[in-house]
Amino acid sequence: MKYSKQREQILETLKNNCIHPTAEQVYSLMKSQMPNISLATVYRNLNQLAENGVILKIDSLDGTARFDYCREQHYHFICTKCNKVYDVPHNVAPELLKNVQEQTGLTVDSCEISFRGICPDCQQNIKH
Amino acid sequence: MKYSKQREQILETLKNNCIHPTAEQVYSLMKSQMPNISLATVYRNLNQLAENGVILKIDSLDGTARFDYCREQHYHFICTKCNKVYDVPHNVAPELLKNVQEQTGLTVDSCEISFRGICPDCQQNIKH
DNA sequence: TATAATCTGATAATGATTACTATTATTGTT
DNA sequence: AACAATAATAGTAATCATTATCAGATTATA
Numbered sequence: 001m002k003y004s005k006q007r008e009q010i011l012e013t014l015k016n017n018c019i020h021p022t023a024e025q026v027y028s029l030m031k032s033q034m035p036n037i038s039l040a041t042v043y044r045n046l047n048q049l050a051e052n053g054v055i056l057k058i059d060s061l062d063g064t065a066r067f068d069y070c071r072e073q074h075y076h077f078i079c080t081k082c083n084k085v086y087d088v089p090h091n092v093a094p095e096l097l098k099n100v101q102e103q104t105g106l107t108v109d110s111c112e113i114s115f116r117g118i119c120p121d122c123q124q125n126i127k128h
Numbered sequence: 129m130k131y132s133k134q135r136e137q138i139l140e141t142l143k144n145n146c147i148h149p150t151a152e153q154v155y156s157l158m159k160s161q162m163p164n165i166s167l168a169t170v171y172r173n174l175n176q177l178a179e180n181g182v183i184l185k186i187d188s189l190d191g192t193a194r195f196d197y198c199r200e201q202h203y204h205f206i207c208t209k210c211n212k213v214y215d216v217p218h219n220v221a222p223e224l225l226k227n228v229q230e231q232t233g234l235t236v237d238s239c240e241i242s243f244r245g246i247c248p249d250c251q252q253n254i255k256h
Numbered sequence: 257t258a259t260a261a262t263c264t265g266a267t268a269a270t271g272a273t274t275a276c277t278a279t280t281a282t283t284g285t286t
Numbered sequence: 287a288a289c290a291a292t293a294a295t296a297g298t299a300a301t302c303a304t305t306a307t308c309a310g311a312t313t314a315t316a
Contacts, residue, residue, distance in 0.1 A: 002282055002293050023273080038296040043273060045294095059187045063304075064272065077234050086234065092227040099220040100243060106205050106214065109245040115228060117237040130262050130313055151304080166265040171304065173263095191273075192303065 001052065007045045009034050014055060014069040020076075020085035022064045058085065058112070075112070079119035088115060129180065135173045137162050142183060142197040148204075148213035150192045186213065186240070203240070207247035216243060 013029050014021070021029065027042045046067050050057040056068040058076055066085055075088040097108050118126070141157050142149070149157065155170045174195050178185040184196040186204055194213055203221070205214040225236050246254070 004281075004294055006295070036296070038298090040274075040297075041295060047273095063191070077228075077232070077236070080237070086232075088228055088232055088234070092231055093221045093224055096221055100205075100216055103220055104205070104214075104216055106216070106243065106247070107245050107251075108205070108243045109208070111241065111243045113239065113241045115234065115236045115239045117235050119234070123235075132263055132312075134264070164265075166267090168266075168305080169264060175304095 001048065004045075006034065006037055006041050007049070009037075010042060010045045011049065011054070011069070014067060018068075018070070020058060020066040020068050022066055024064075026067065059114075075115065077115040077117065077119070079122055080116050081118050081122040081125075084119060084121075086119065088113070129176065132173075134162065134165055134169050135177070137165075138170060138173045139177065139182070139197070142195060146196075146198070148186060148194040148196050150194055152192075154195065187242075188213075203243065205243040205245065205247070207250055208244050209246050209250040209253075212247060212249075214247065216241070 009030055010026060013026055017026075017029055019025070023039070023043050023046055026046065027037070027039050030037055030042070046055070046057070049055045050067065056070065058066040058068060062083055068085075070087070073090045075090065075092065077086040077088050078084075079086070093113065097111060100106060100108055137158055138154060141154055145154075145157055147153070151167070151171050151174055154174065155165070155167050158165055158170070174183070174185070177183045178195065184198065186194040186196060188194055188206060188211060190211055196213075198215070201218045203216040203218065205216050206212075207214070221241065225239060228234060228236055
């Protein structure tokens with residue numbers, strides 16, 4: 001992987017915006033500092049960074065991927081009303097990979113958990 | 129939800145094919161028995177059935193959803209080589225929802241775990 | 257059986273993502 | 287510093303899964 005200004009800026013943007021943005025959102029967020037960047041470049045680099053384990057790619061139910069810089073392993077809670085993504089700490093599922101290995105014999109490289117429900121904000125809104 | 133022949137046949141097809149098929153695959157599998165069914169109908173009904181909890185919708189990493197009839201709660205292992213989906217028993221993650229609730233306060237309605245790795249078949253193929 | 261509600265097939269439209277291509281930037285080497 | 291080799295970019299066209307639309311058919315209900 002060769003250095004590029006664009007990739008650096010994309011990563012920087014991700015670091016500064018812990019909102020689990022979509023590719024399109026990253027693109028918008030960068031526009032002011034790098035007006036000529038192409039959407040395709042954003043996609044290309046986000047995927048590249050995810051493949052190399054630098055960032056995390058999260059599949060939403062609405063068919064738009066989201067990206068996350070956070071390095072410590074953790075899981076996600078996706079609000080079924082507003083599609084916002086919240087972090088869930090890793091230790092809610094201790095022994096998980098060990099159990100899978102023991103019970104199925106499958107060798108797991110990675111693991112993603114998506115919890116779904118209505119987030120506190122949306123629950124408030126429903127009440128009012 | 130009103131009865132329809134098409135929906136019944138879609139569900140039947142899913143019951144008889146525990147291969148976690150995509151919508152397109154369900155469509156092909158049905159073609160012989162119901163040659164005039166429309167792909168849109170397959171999509172419409174699969175989503176409807178999933179929304180009503182009759183079947184399960186699984187998000188793959190390659191951007192094509194897969195569907196599963198199995199009623200007992202369980203998780204999935206997706207092979208990163210061939211994209212085949214395997215079942216993983218529910219009890220690999222005991223206390224999961226309780227832990228989330230306790231540690232985050234979030235109310236979880238559902239939860240999906242996707243394990244990723246290379247399946248035994250593909251590991252064999254790599255060796256040869 | 258008449259009415260309303262829901263469903264269907266066919267196809268157009270959408271929207272996220274990827275492929276393509278000519279050009280430009282980065283890197284290692286004389 | 288100049289050179290070639292490699293990889294990256296911008297812009298846009300193409301792809302592909304999925305959804306929307308809509309006229310006509312089916313199903314449920316009164």
